[in-house]
Structure formats: C-alpha cells, structure tokens
Amino acid sequence: MKKQLLAPMMAVALFGSSATIASQAYSEPGTVDIYSSGGDFAMQADFSVRHNTDPEAAESYVDLTYVPNEYIYVRGRNGIGMMGSNFWCWMYPDNPAWEDAKKVVLNFTNGHTVAVKTVGLGWDCRSLELDFESSRIGTLQ
Amino acid sequence: MKKQFKYILLSAALILSSAVQAGLHTPGYVNINGSYMMGTMNFKHNPNIGAGAYMRVVENNSIIEVSGTDGVVFNPDGTMSGGAFFACNVTQSFSPQLYADTMEIMGALKLGTVFYIRSSGIAAPEGEVAECNRVAIISSSKVGE
Numbered sequence: 001m002k003k004q005l006l007a008p009m010m011a012v013a014l015f016g017s018s019a020t021i022a023s024q025a026y027s028e029p030g031t032v033d034i035y036s037s038g039g040d041f042a043m044q045a046d047f048s049v050r051h052n053t054d055p056e057a058a059e060s061y062v063d064l065t066y067v068p069n070e071y072i073y074v075r076g077r078n079g080i081g082m083m084g085s086n087f088w089c090w091m092y093p094d095n096p097a098w099e100d101a102k103k104v105v106l107n108f109t110n111g112h113t114v115a116v117k118t119v120g121l122g123w124d125c126r127s128l129e130l131d132f133e134s135s136r137i138g139t140l141q
Numbered sequence: 142m143k144k145q146f147k148y149i150l151l152s153a154a155l156i157l158s159s160a161v162q163a164g165l166h167t168p169g170y171v172n173i174n175g176s177y178m179m180g181t182m183n184f185k186h187n188p189n190i191g192a193g194a195y196m197r198v199v200e201n202n203s204i205i206e207v208s209g210t211d212g213v214v215f216n217p218d219g220t221m222s223g224g225a226f227f228a229c230n231v232t233q234s235f236s237p238q239l240y241a242d243t244m245e246i247m248g249a250l251k252l253g254t255v256f257y258i259r260s261s262g263i264a265a266p267e268g269e270v271a272e273c274n275r276v277a278i279i280s281s282s283k284v285g286e
Contacts, residue, residue, distance in 0.1 A: 061281070064279065
C-alpha cells in the first residue's frame with residue numbers, strides 16, 4: 001500500500017522538478033543597453049530588467065512618460081553606481097514618430113523590449129519602437 | 142536524512158528571497174499634493190501605505206471621475222498623518238481632447254504603471270467638482286509587484 005502511494009508521489013515530484021527546469025531554460029534576465037549607433041545615442045531596454053538578479057544590474061531601469069499633446073520622455077539606466085550610464089531623451093508632438101511612440105508607451109509591459117534612438121548626440125528622441133515581444137524574458141531569475 | 146531535507150528547504154527559501162530582493166523593485170505609492178494626484182497601480186501591495194488609500198478612475202455618462210486618497214498613517218507617537226483627498230472630473234463637453242486622452246490612458250493602466258492627474262481648481266459650468274486639466278502615464282520598469 002505504501003509502495004503504491006510512493007509511486008504517484010514520485011511522479012508528481014519528478015513532474016514538478018522538470019517544470020522548474022523548463023521554466024529556467026526559457027528565462028532570460030532583462031537588460032538595459034546604452035550605446036552609440038551611427039552617430040546617435042541608442043538604448044535597448046527590457047521592461048523585465050527589474051527581475052535581473054545580477055548585482056551589476058541592480059540600478060538598471062527604464063521609464064517611459066507620456067503627457068498627451070506635450071511630450072514623451074524616455075529615460076533609463078544600466079548598471080550600478082559609477083559603473084552605470086544614464087540615457088534620456090524627449091519627443092514632441094511634431095515628431096513624425098509621435099503616434100507610434102505613444103502606442104509604445106501605452107503598451108509597454110513585462111515581456112517587451114523598447115528600442116530608442118536620439119537625433120545625433122543630443123537629447124531629442126528620433127524614434128521609439130517596441131522591438132519585440134518575447135515569452136523568454138520577464139521571468140523571475 | 143531529515144536534516145538534509147531541512148537544509149535543502151532552507152537554502153531554497155534563502156535563494157528565493159534573495160531573487161525577489163534583487164533587481165530594481167520599488168514599493169507602490171499614492172501622493173496627493175494639493176492640485177495633483179500621482180500613484181502607481183500596484184500601491185495596494187505596499188504594506189506600509191496609509192490605511193484606506195485608493196485611486197479611482199471611472200467613466201460615467203461622458204464624465205471621467207477621478208478620485209483618491211493617500212490613506213491615513215498611524216505614527217508610532219500616537220499622531221495621525223496623511224488622509225489627503227483628491228477629486229476632479231474630465232467632462233467630455235468641456236474638454237473633448239483631454240477626455241479622449243484620459244480615456245486612452247485609462248485603457249493602458251495596469252499593474253505597475255504610474256498615473257498622474259492634475260486639477261484646474263475650476264469646475265465645468267454644469268459641475269461642482271473641479272475639472273482635471275492634465276493627465277500623464279509612466280510605464281516604468283522600476284515598480285515591483
């Protein structure tokens with residue numbers, strides 16, 4: 001009788017551990033990358049960066065602010081303390097990318113990555129795009 | 142054997158708690174400062190937020206009613222603080238553009254987003270509650286759950 005009970009219990013335990021392994025296999029830590037690209041500043045940032053448990057990513061974040069008819073403000077940071085860099089840019093309604101950028105801000109959520117570029121090395125946003133939507137990111141590491 | 146299992150459980154619990162603490166999680170909040178209210182949609186998860194705190198945004202017969210309070214905090218010295226109340230309306234006939242913008246932002250509110258609303262202090266001709274005159278939303282990775 002005890003043996004009979006043990007078998008299903010073992011099966012449940014094995015199923016549980018394989019599910020855990022599977023979820024780990026498809027998890028990626030969110031990141032924020034800030035770099036120069038063809039003379040522009042650029043940032044690629046995962047909403048899920050807050051789940052990144054790497055101590056070097058502890059202060060990394062991305063914020064997208066939308067004030068209707070006034071501005072969109074993008075800011076982010078990668079890394080911690082002196083090791084981190086800051087990014088920010090402003091977009092105004094006269095930018096041809098305004099409508100697309102607005103949709104990005106309103107839809108940005110866990111699992112999304114945002115890509116933003118400035119005009120030259122200034123702080124005007126040239127474009128703001130939702131880069132991709134992936135089930136592989138956004139899981140607690 | 143039992144001891145080993147205990148240690149495994151203990152170390153698993155430690156790993157889990159450190160995973161939750163890592164990254165950039167910040168507690169939710171509601172701030173009311175006279176003419177504006179600003180808060181994160183996850184403030185209910187913050188055990189230190191004032192009692193009874195809430196934010197409410199609802200469309201009712203072409204009027205968007207916004208209200209909220211930052212809740213009452215019972216201080217260790219026996220005094221109370223907080224408890225500020227905020228309310229304003231966005232009336233479609235009075236501010237059609239702001240009405241459309243606020244409706245759009247309402248649809249985008251989700252756990253963790255920051256909602257900002259400001260009041261003009263002036264009521265629409267047909268109303269008693271002051272009209273809102275500015276609205277904003279922040280999609281932020283900095284908020285926790």
